[in-house]
Amino acid sequence: MVNQRDREPINQEEAQRVRILSEALPYIQKFAGRTIVIKYGGAAMKDQALKKQVIRDVVFLSCVGMRPIIVHGGGPEINSWLGKLGIEPQFKNGLRVTDSDTMDVVEMVLVGRVNKELVELINQAGGSAIGICGRDGNLISARPRGEEGIGFVGEVSTINPHLLESLIKTGHVPVISTVASDETGQAYNINADTVAGEIAASLGAEKLILLTDTLGLLKDYTDPSSLITHLTIAEARSLIATGVVQGGMIPKVECCIRSLAQGVRAAHIIDGRIPHSILLEIFSDEGIGSMIVGSQYHY
Ligand SMILES: Nc1ncnc2c1ncn2[C@@H]1O[C@H](COP(=O)(O)OP(=O)(O)O)[C@@H](O)[C@H]1O
Numbered sequence: 001m002v003n004q005r006d007r008e009p010i011n012q013e014e015a016q017r018v019r020i021l022s023e024a025l026p027y028i029q030k031f032a033g034r035t036i037v038i039k040y041g042g043a044a045m046k047d048q049a050l051k052k053q054v055i056r057d058v059v060f061l062s063c064v065g066m067r068p069i070i071v072h073g074g075g076p077e078i079n080s081w082l083g084k085l086g087i088e089p090q091f092k093n094g095l096r097v098t099d100s101d102t103m104d105v106v107e108m109v110l111v112g113r114v115n116k117e118l119v120e121l122i123n124q125a126g127g128s129a130i131g132i133c134g135r136d137g138n139l140i141s142a143r144p145r146g147e148e149g150i151g152f153v154g155e156v157s158t159i160n161p162h163l164l165e166s167l168i169k170t171g172h173v174p175v176i177s178t179v180a181s182d183e184t185g186q187a188y189n190i191n192a193d194t195v196a197g198e199i200a201a202s203l204g205a206e207k208l209i210l211l212t213d214t215l216g217l218l219k220d221y222t223d224p225s226s227l228i229t230h231l232t233i234a235e236a237r238s239l240i241a242t243g244v245v246q247g248g249m250i251p252k253v254e255c256c257i258r259s260l261a262q263g264v265r266a267a268h269i270i271d272g273r274i275p276h277s278i279l280l281e282i283f284s285d286e287g288i289g290s291m292i293v294g295s296q297y298h299y
């Protein structure tokens, strides 16, 4: 071991490392014990190296005393398995048309593959993940969305947060697939953004973070320099009404608004393609991507 008096003076690289660690302290203190719901979308899951960084970020949050929960998607992987089985994926208003065969594939892919891979990666990175779907512990009761010709697409009827509360209190990281059943046991396919928003609301989460494949909310989504960094619920509603927010971004903004109205403190739409985007969001004042807040929020 080097005697302290013989040690070289701290070099620039070490100084930088120490500064970064020291700057993290106020955020660790602010968010320790707080629940952070992260929706990890299939679009941001395509790159295996990035996926491992997302997982490390989640394990980091858990190790410093925060309570992360992952709600995952997996749309591209479902499409790929449907293709292997000769079934053409179909969508209506961004939601998958889910007949009985498609429902079986959705459940097999989300619960059997995507969920277990994420659980495995978290555990390999030193965390303790538990994979569940809406059916486990009566977490989510589903009801049909009831739109003509859309099949077994569901929406959340109720959330029972007790199982999640006991898992996060004991340091586990719940990893949730968004398949749930109704009172007859019929399975439904629910959009993962919607589920993440409802879970965040039911737990009074500190933050809802939606990881996707765009910088955040853009005024003009062909122009990256038009990123909207901060906005209120009212401004978010007007972006939908004026058509600035379109397609797959509509359910994201809607679930942010719904969760904020039910007490979540801040909702973030961030770019999962940026390495360590979760840490960049949580451990800096400026954050990244777009942050939507309720009117009572103080920066
Ligand atoms: N105003 C906007 N700002 C940014 N992206 C937008 C906007 N309006 C629509 N989009 C689209 O929404 C997409 C994200 O939704 P989606 O593809 O459903 O993501 P995920 O698979 O992560 O759930 C973006 O890639 C972008 O094409």
Ligand SMILES: CC(=O)N[C@@H](CCC(=O)OP(=O)(O)O)C(=O)O
Pocket (backbone or CB within 6 Å): 040, 041, 042, 043, 072, 073, 074, 075, 076, 078, 094, 095, 096, 106, 153, 154, 178, 189, 190, 191, 192, 193
């Ligand atoms: C009803 C509906 O569309 N369900 C989605 C559920 C998965 C999901 O939301 O995945 P992403 O977040 O990767 O898009 C689907 O079947 O693709």
